[in-house]
Amino acid sequence: MSVTAWTLSHNDRDLLINGAFEAKTGSYSPYSKFPVGAALLASDGTLIKGANIENASYGGTICAERTAIVKAVSEGKRGFVGLAVVTDVPAAISPCGLCRQVIREFCALDMPVLLVPGDYPKPDDGSEKKPGVTEGGVKETTLGELLPDSFGPEHLELPRK
Ligand SMILES: [Zn+2]
Numbered sequence: 407m408s409v410t411a412w413t414l415s416h417n418d419r420d421l422l423i424n425g426a427f428e429a430k431t432g433s434y435s436p437y438s439k440f441p442v443g444a445a446l447l448a449s450d451g452t453l454i455k456g457a458n459i460e461n462a463s464y465g466g467t468i469c470a471e472r473t474a475i476v477k478a479v480s481e482g483k484r485g486f487v488g489l490a491v492v493t494d495v496p497a498a499i500s501p502c503g504l505c506r507q508v509i510r511e512f513c514a515l516d517m518p519v520l521l522v523p524g525d526y527p528k529p530d531d532g533s534e535k536k537p538g539v540t541e542g543g544v545k546e547t548t549l550g551e552l553l554p555d556s557f558g559p560e561h562l563e564l565p566r567k
Contacts, residue, residue, distance in 0.1 A: 422490035429455035444470035449485035454478040471505040486513045490520040498545035506553040515550030
């Protein structure tokens with residue numbers, strides 16, 4: 407795994423983590439009973455929160471990460487500096503593939519992504535020694551690490567024969 411070029415301040419890190427927990431309280435997940443919260447920090451300093459919103463059709467369900475992205479973009483935000491995601495599981499849970507692609511549309515590949523365990527902050531039990539695992543048991547990664555060799559908007563600008 408590559409070394410993450412860390413760009414979030416401690417303040418922004420706390421803002422994102424707390425925001426993800428707050429966002430999770432808005433989850434509508436009567437079917438999976440798997441609440442998820444996501445917080446997205448825009449480059450103008452705005453924090454946008456999203457939760458997973460399920461649907462009786464199941465297919466109409468939208469994840470927390472996409473809720474946050476869609477809320478932000480529809481309000482005119484285009485630049486983002488970080489994303490945090492939390493569930494009730496006491497481990498770092500990653501965004502699904504569909505969300506990774508949607509995040510890819512609007513966020514830089516080196517944008518930090520914080521995968522927050524539901525029991526954050528975990529006590530220091532030595533797990534911070536694991537790659538990418540940092541203070542409180544948060545796994546710090548990037549969009550590029552979550553979605554390597556990805557397809558994005560710039561590919562549609564390439565010359566074609
Ligand atoms: Zn998802």
